[in-house]
Amino acid sequence: MLLYLDCDPGIDDALALGYLIAHPDVDLALVGSVSGNTDAATAAVNARGLLRLFGRPDIPVATGAHDFLSRPFHGGAPHVHGDNGIGGVALDTTGTTTARGSAAEELVALARSNPGQVRILAIGPLTNLALALDLEPTLPSLVHDVVVMGGAALAPGNITPAAEANIFGDPEAAARVLDAAWDLTMVPLDATMHQRFEAADLEALLASDRRPAQVLGELLAQYFDFYSGPFGRPSAALHDPLAAGILTGEAIATRAFQVRTVVDTTDGPGRGQTIADLRGSYHPDPKAYSGEARWVLAVDEPFAPTLLERLLSLD
């Protein structure tokens, strides 16, 4: 598959990127950066450093929007992802590739050159996708589909009681992306909070004799520290990797609904929440209810073993 990855590495972004590079069916054509876990410029540097680490410095990285559609960048999540977005680890970017245009421009160009072929995986705020829709309103019919790590359908939020961090970062952009007429799959906290790396997974990465796995292990240590709070033990929610697994088909949704969704763009306590109309979910036949976006509410099978195996295979 021909893939555009929109990301804000970000420690779980780094895991997702490693997984995609290791997957033999994924042809990662372009990476775009966006402000989220860190600012877009730093995220682009991190993406290039990670691509070099994973042996693919040839893949171009386009820097995306620094500010969100209606608000300036908020400063990121250093308490979760470290000062530079990847746990404070400095990566060598020698020989890596920077795309000429912005992430939105490069995405549009890629889609125009490969009509109907490009899949989009967005694992940060949706600013670049909204900007690309501005540049090319027919983008939904030019791309194959879109998979988004973001939102919370019935689960609590993570950055506020109601909102997940990616959607909260740029609710106005998310509203435009969710309103666009593409084949859209949302992978929200409902599914990702239950997919985790535990201490044994971290140890396996650190014990590897391969540098990609070792470095990913180092990045993960900070992330494990953060999750000691909400989970009560060192571990890591696999938000972005699970969305990548849904994209490749190696993670299978066991509970999903296709329902109309509204993003809360008020300034109230629900700002940034994704309101999926799941009132029909009590019905024994969910097909009685349909709408624009497919929400993956659960993935029963643990994705961690598959993810770990692919990350350990990186050379």
Place this chain on the structure above:
Amino acid sequence: MLLYLDCDPGIDDALALGYLIAHPDVDLALVGSVSGNTDAATAAVNARGLLRLFGRPDIPVATGAHDFLSRPFHGGAPHVHGDNGIGGVALDTTGTTTARGSAAEELVALARSNPGQVRILAIGPLTNLALALDLEPTLPSLVHDVVVMGGAALAPGNITPAAEANIFGDPEAAARVLDAAWDLTMVPLDATMHQRFEAADLEALLASDRRPAQVLGELLAQYFDFYSGPFGRPSAALHDPLAAGILTGEAIATRAFQVRTVVDTTDGPGRGQTIADLRGSYHPDPKAYSGEARWVLAVDEPFAPTLLERLLSLD
């Protein structure tokens, strides 16, 4: 227990009222009506008719607010509860008792006369409770506790994708009630949607040789029709009766969190939703998280058999 019931009968209100009358430990001192399923004046007539039906025409009914704090009454839910709020059934109100003051005034008087004794069960919009807080700001310390059927913590809403009907009816009132310093238990859709009367329960009521059970069976028929849509078969969610069961202790919460809660009073898509901060719910020790309101998220044991038994005992 000395009880004030605030209600908008309402078919499931009728079941709750019957259950409370039938329960030997409940001393129902006063009923207040509020606009919700129907207008407050009609709700008061329905409450008096039901009290007469249940053999307690002596219990006073106080008519409550017709309009909500910031908006006019919306017209009720005739598609769920019938034109008059109780399935179109006309009840005799001969010899019933009307209180002199408004519901808010009568509640305050009752609380002042019995400091620390009165329990409040609110199963409609929270307008009267908010008005009572205006009349008597120390009301929270004058009453024993408050149990509310309302809200949706993690479950979908029912009247909108995000909001439950009682809270949506008067979000400004709900915000004031949730901010007040009383011992407050919320019984939201998360719990009530899974507690149901099925066809056999309806048949048992209709087959009774006692008039209260027969009439409740007639009322239920329309409610069963409505729930054929969302549940895919004729049945009835026991919203208000479950809250009454939590009040008496005959329904036991098997999953509950005490967390800070905000009511969305914006005009956005989340208006009327209850945002309970359940981000701590992933932690293995929920005691690590606490706040003002106790949310009953699940009652595992079916409450229907207890409810049915009590309703069949009404004479």
